[in-house]
Amino acid sequence: MSGTHRLQSGGLIDRGKPLSFSFDCESHAGFAGDTLASALVANGVKLVGRSFKYHRPRGIFTAGSEEPNALVELRGGVRREPNTRATVTELYDGLIAASQNRWPSLRHDIGAVNDRLSRFLVAGFYYKTFMWPAKFWELLYEPLIRRAAGLGRAAGAEDPDIYEKAFAHCDVLVIGAGPAGLMATLAAGRTGARVILADEDFRLGGRLLAERCEIGGRPAVDWVAEIEAELAAMPDVRIMRRTAVTGVYDHGQYSAIERVNDHVATPPEHEPRQRSWKIVAKRAVLAAGAHERAIAFGNNDRPGVMLAGAARTYVNRFAAAPGRRLAVFTNNDDGPRTAADAREAGIEVAAVIDSRTGARVTRVRGRHGVRLIDVADADGRTSTIECDALAVSGGWNPAVHLTCHLGGKPVWNDEIAAFVPGALPPGMTVAGAAAGALTLARCLGGGMTAGVTAAAACGFAIAAITQPRADDEGAAVTAMWHVKDSRGKAFVDLQNDVTTKDVALATQEGFGSVEHLKRYTTLGMATDQGKTANVLGLAILAQASARAIPQVGTTTYRPPYVPVSFGAMAGHHRGRDFRPTRLPPSHAWATEQGAVFVEAGAWLRAQYYPRAGEADWLKTVNREVAATRAHVGVCDVSTLGKIEIEGANAGVFLDRVYANTFSTLPVGKARYGLMLREDGFVMDDGTASRLAPERFFMTTTTAQAVRVMQHLEFCHQVLWPALDVQMVSVSEQWAQFSIAGPRSRDVLAKLVDADLGDAAFPHLGCREVTACGVAARLFRLSFSGELAYELAVPARHGDATIRAIMAAGAEFGITPYGTEALGVMRIEKGHVAGNEINGQLTARDLGLGRMMSTKKDFVGRVMAQRPALLDPERPALVGFKPVDGARRLRAGAHFLKIGAGATAENDEGYMTSVAYSPMVKSWIGLGVLRRGPERIGERVRAYDPVRNGDVEVEVTSPIFVDPEGARLHG
Amino acid sequence: MAAASVIARRGKADACAAAITAHYGVTLPTGPRRAASGDVVFAGVGPWRWIATAEGADAAEFVAQLRERLVFVAAVTDQSDARLVVRLRGPRVRDVLAKGVPVDLHPRAFKAGDVATTLVAHIGVQIDMLDDGPTYLIAAPRSMAGSFWSWLTASAAEFGYDVSRS
């Protein structure tokens, strides 16, 4: 029940809560409080995976998020998650895990042949071998490498769980809940400051959970419980367990990932699996502790070799014995301590090999687990020791990662032979082991000081607190990186299978910079980001290139500190919530009509309204166009940007932002307006109507609505703040419908209380009316070229209004039309839209040069007069028809002279918009062609190599239907 | 709820404030705060800019009267149909809002009467804190009401919620 390697007593596991789980289809037992890794250790499971490149057998190496080896596939089916670190996976009843990167089984893995071929798989292998011929990359090399490399398999199905994002704010953020973090939180919390304590573990205490130590004369875990109770009672202290702070950003912003429900098989209903936090903190105390590092020696990757600190964690915290006969290889005082803890737990200690005496381990023997170790002493005498586990301590690396996210560089500290934080992010202090203070007393003291100081910096008066008594035990370390007389591969980076030879080879081949080393060997990449490997790699690089470690420098640590799932980054924003969807007022009605919808920016618009029996969309669109031109059609145009502009200088303001003049526009009239960017290119078009002497109503295109509003605010607030102008978006306030076609007046006559005759309400008129009993606005505007109106009603009446329009229009054959028919009709009329207002064309290019007033200044006027933009050779807007009327045109095709080769030099312009015109009875197009307006009647090639298009077209006027504009009057 | 945007005319901020005090008996807030007189509320949403609302009032009448009273001192524009307004109340409201509101809503940072315009789930909103219940009003653009509701209900589901019309 309790596992072959479970100690009889001790540990912070709940022996009253047994749990069962399976690893590689084999059932095991564990307890609440276990991690998957500790439960595997307790069950004597040493072999847990195969390595990335050489498929070497690997075991559990650490007891934390820095784990390089024990990556497993967690859960099954749609919840299968690859590359999960067993060391941070909380055990739950029914947990299923499987090893990765092996076939057919973990014990017998065919890929392990790579280990024998390793002579060929050294650093840079992929670069060297797959360089040539280059075109084989996509065809051959990449699929080959992808199959051979990689670790776990993704679920391959949509993740059924919920993920969230959330925001938190505090005065002091404490990162890490070990002795330093707890003291910092207590000190800051007692002042009344708002404190967040975040720790990636599910239990507070950090190393205190893993060491046999006392604080204030009591076991450290009792002290932790007492502090935890006091913090829990503070209303402004928030304890965030299972929460790793992953990044530091400018101005006190931190990212964190909370694994809310990774410790249960299925999250409770409505609860997220993970939550990604953005935390805003005035001050931060980094108390992230330190990572133990390895020593490179022969076969130091064999299952059963683990870091000494991890061995103590398994023994002391989890009551799980890493082996029955343990050897210890160390360069510091953690070695003897590990041996003492093992003996205390009843584990036999085979030997302590302390490099400070000149002794070293030269090789581990036993393929699937440690059996023997070869040891040499200072005098070169060798011996072989029998053991089934080897604890290694090469010293401790302060977890400086988060101090580097804003560009800080760690600095070398000779005393602990490790990098310590250098320049810190503004507002951050570092305490405890993360600062290089490697004794318990210094952790407690440093944490307390940091907490008090951080709270004081936020304006909170210091509260009473004393530092509890604790050991100030030594942490003497003598650097020892690499056993030079090793036999067998000596690994530096276990996750990426980088050996001491690879580092030496990289140096030999000239990759002497640490950044080059990383890219050439992949040292420090992947899920663990080299937390146990980087400094070792640097040290060996330094030795190989005869430099000191500080001269070699370190690689750049970037967010995230631990892996973050894409689900957590997306949060709520996936599927239909990927981004907000805007629905126009007629949406419910259009849905009832069976409309097909299209995304237009954030809007969901009716694209066309198919009827039974219509074979394809083109049939439908042709019908909508024909019906509108013959009778009457209606289209929801509420998506246009709508802006109300008031003030004594409103007219002057519009004169400055539009290329044409508006100050002279009479009340009750609308005008087409063209807006340029300051660089002289067209930015947007639309209309503005004068509702009152000092009040205008502007419309923009749907696509540019937000941008135009921002531009207008810029023009007012930055360029001309003295003008008396007030502007506000009313896009959401008004539902607006275009009613177009020869019978549109007849339809409206039934709905509004106004004289719609040409005399009383001419083309480009606007007025307030009552429509269906509602105060409305009516504009006589036409995008289709037909007699047409736009009726605007307050949005709550939009649904009723579209229904009323349809009812009133029934006797005239009214037809709803969507964005496709709208597009066809505007192309037939040669009206420009987003395809032409593409940021690269000027008013002149679009045949609108005469709209640019010469009597006033306006945004873009001066730059539009640049000689290159006035060059008559510039492509300008014309229409196109296929010479063979049956051919289809494609937007994006480039124009070539007949007989000219398809080269960039021969390019004469491009097609911007195309449509099938039921009026012309063929495809038609708009486009810009070099000297286009002079070439009407000429034939050119519309060449579209991307879609195999090559169509001979005739250059025409851009106006295909009713060039005289007679239809505007019905 | 009737709603209108009120933007002071150039150089008329003081006159605008005076007119509002004279007609509605409230001091126009200069920052992101709300001032209420009966059912009429003026909420600061930007420099020189407020959203005036009147619970239960006829939109056209409220806006017409406001425009008349502020003629020459402010631009008044009807926004009664532009917004979805929800009132949120309950002990876990802050936990719900933390899932999308980037503004610090801690009682020390955001108090009854405070207003914030911000982005929630990429949607521009106005948040008013009404009382220490705590009760918040959130106004979102009408066209994005569905997306806003989707975010709100997803965020509240963990704690459970009731919906009622007012």
Place this chain on the structure above:
Amino acid sequence: MRINCPYCGPRGNEEFAYLGDATVRRPDPAAEDAAAQFYEYVYLRDNPAGSHRELWYHGGGCRSWLVVTRNIRTHEISDVAFADAGDKP
């Protein structure tokens, strides 16, 4: 980044749109050398390694255009002001 909007208070940069150099002034369009001046105004920008005045638009908040004084090397923001100082209440 966080910008302390003088109207709204500190907000994350996702609420803001960046425009660029706040020190350039739209030239007099009637000037004799307007074409050259506009060319500079539209296209030519200094890239000072240090303090810089930039225009940011609080589109996700109060809709104010702001002049943010920011050290481009450290991202430290030393001042935020309304572009339109005007007669704000």
